Amino acid sequence: MTSTQENPSALHVDAEPGTEWWRTAVIYQIYPRSFADASGDGIGDLPGITSRLDDLRTLGVDAIWLSPFMTSPQRDAGYDVADYCDVDPLFGTLADFDDLLEAAHARGIRVIVDLVPNHSSDQHAWFQEALAAAPGSPERARYMFRDGKGANGELPPNNWESVFGGPAWTRIKExxxxPGQWYLHLFDSSQPDFDWSNEVVREDFRGVLRFWLDRGVDGFRVDVAHGLIKADGLPDYTPPAESDSMGGGETDVPYWGQEGVHEVYRDWHELLAGYAGDRALCAEAWLPTPDKTALWVRPDEMHQAFNFPYLQTGWDAAALRDVVTESLRAFPAVGAPSTWVLSNHDVVRHASRLALTAENPQGHGIGPDSAGQPIPDVGLARARAATTLMLALPGSAYLYQGEELGLPEVIDLPDSARQDPTWFRTNGERYGRDGCRVPIPWTADAPAYGFNDSGESWLPQPAEWARLARDRQVGVEGSTLELYRTLLATRREHGLGAGDLSWVEGYGDDVVAFRNGAVTVVANAGAEPVELPAGARVLVASGPIDGATLPVDTAVWITSAS
Incomplete structure (x- = not known):
């Protein structure tokens, strides 16, 4: 046993500056409704997660991040919060959360919870109070209520569009x-935006942070962290055609990346610093460059920010070298680690995305009628190679549940099963994110592939997942699960998260090759096999290697022969 497993309280002891756990951690994202279902109602829950913690310990992750499990009407799968300080009955109770936290800490696994500060549910008591109050009241001031334009206020305050499609403003009846004022909702109409220029809102969320920190959580992943503050005057803005839904490819958007948002996170940083154990904040900030993203992790702000420019980079050697180089310049320049991520609950799974044959903007999703359908075998090979490359990079890495099984995007979901607001608000023009959220398979021959005992599943699971179930991969040489376990163990053994990268030349333009400590990484993103150094000892490879030849769409970790 490790010392943290023998003494869970060791997780809440501050480390020496520069050695904090979050600088090198491998963090596993759990989408609770799709991970494990103990109740059998078809929706995953907190007791289900607790029952599978030993599987995560043997996988070798350092922390888990839980997507929203707080009280919610579930119009957007929990990202519409109606009570920030309670657990939705779908997922269990506060006692279930406390049990999960204690069980995770006993296994040396830290717990990060999702926090959604840009908006609440329209069912939150605060918004219901705002609807009942008069224009100009303190209750209305918590949210972005504005008078409409036109002779009788019949036009919205500006032309902004929702991330999910359609207008970003809804008019209420007084x-x-x-007909009365309009309220802003950058997402669904059931998700009204807070007005973060209001000190009452800021104090409300300080209370939310303290509530979960006092229970013992290790940090927060902050949803839409580049939102919150809107430009003065709320100027009109029309995003470019085919733009990313969260603005990751754009600059100067009046509702993303405004300077004032940094004041919020400086305040939160100071609050977390009052708790022992190096509690961490991670920003979901979709910004166009590593330099822009690094602004969120300056020394007195957040501790991590998702590296979305890296996630959005295709399987292209030159592009990968560029984004890694820029990331390892930009983040350390402000004293932060770079993070690395390939999949999450908002994007097409990388086992499919890396083999798409047409452009697919983030948030659009893929379905049976999408152009550029993925090539499954190519996608899995590239996904395994991309993960092998990623987990050798210095910094912190994020994994999304099921990627360790090689799960692809589920493309053939029936229209009647889809639940993402994007699908409905675009009248089916965008498939949205349901395809990466299907409950994951644990046991090939069990009901719902072991997701539960009843066979119920809130999204239908494809038949092909029987062969990808965890029990079919445990101990099987060459399986994706065993690849991940080997990568994580070897990463820890060689201290790669705390290492330094130096590029290795001589492999050609279609190869990514670098050295981190004693480990050399070679990833072949080209169309021809590549020769490896004579006498090299292979530590781990993403796929079969023919002697000293590295096939296409394959990556390897090697050391010099001893």
Whole structure:
């Protein structure tokens, strides 16, 4: 046993500056409704997660990040929060959360919870109070209520569009039944945006942070962290055609990346610093460059920010070298680690995305009628190679549940099963994110592939997942699960998360090759096999290697022969 497993309280002891756990951690994202279902109702829950913690310990992760499990009407799978300080009955109770936290800490696994500060549910008591109050009241001031334009206020305050499609403003009826003010919702109309220029909102969220920190959580992943503050005057803005839904390819968007948002995170940083154990903040900030993203992790702000420019880079050697180089310049320049991520609950799984044959903007998703369908075998090979490359990079890495099984995007979901607001708000023009959220398979021959005992599943699971179930891969040489376990163990053994990268030349333009400590990484993104150094000892490879030849779409970790 490790010392943290013998003494869970060791998780909440501050480390020496520069050695904090979050600088090198491998963090596993759990999408609770799709991970494990103990109740059998078809929706995953907190007791289900607790029952599978030993599987995560043997996988070798350092922490888990839980997507929202707080009280919610579930219009957007929990990202519409109705009570920030309670657990939705779908997922269990606060006692279930405390049990999960204790069990995770006993296994040396830290726990990060999702926090959604840009908006609440329209069912939150605060918004219901705002609807009942008069224009200009303190209750209305918590949210972005504005008078409309036109002779009778019949036009929205500006032309902004929702991330999910359609207008970003909805008009309410006032208490007298007459049409009244409009409220902003950058996402679904059931998700009104807070007004973060209001000190009351800031104090409300300080209370939310303290509530979960006092229970013992190790940090927060902050949803839409580049939102919150909107430009003065709320100027009109039309995004470019085919732009990323979260603005990751654009600059100067009046509702993303505004300077004032940094004040919020400086305040939060100071609050977390009052708790022992190096509690961490991680920003979901979709920004166009590593330099822009690094602004969120300056020494007095957040501790990590998702490296979305890296996630959005295709299987192209030159592009990968560029984004890694820029990341390892930009993040350390402000004293932060770079993070690395390939999949999450908002993007097409990388086992499919890396083999798409047409452009697919983030948030659009793929379905049976999408152009550029992925090539499954190519996608899996590239996904395994991309992960092998990623886990050798210095910094912190994020994994998304099921990627360790090689799960692809589920493309053939019936229209009647889809639940993502994007699908409905675009009238089916965008498939949205359901395809990466299907409950994952644990046991090939069990109901719902071991997701539960009842066979119920909130999204239908494809038949092909029987062969990808965890029990079919445990101990099987060459399986994707065993590849991940080997990568994580070897990464820890060689201290790669705390290492330094130096590029290795001589392999050609279609190869990514670098050295991190004693480990050399070679990833072949080209169309021809590549010769490896004579006498090299292979530590781990993403696929079969023919002697000293590295096939296409394959990556390897090697050391000099001893």
């Amino acid at each position: 208490a007298d039944g007459e």
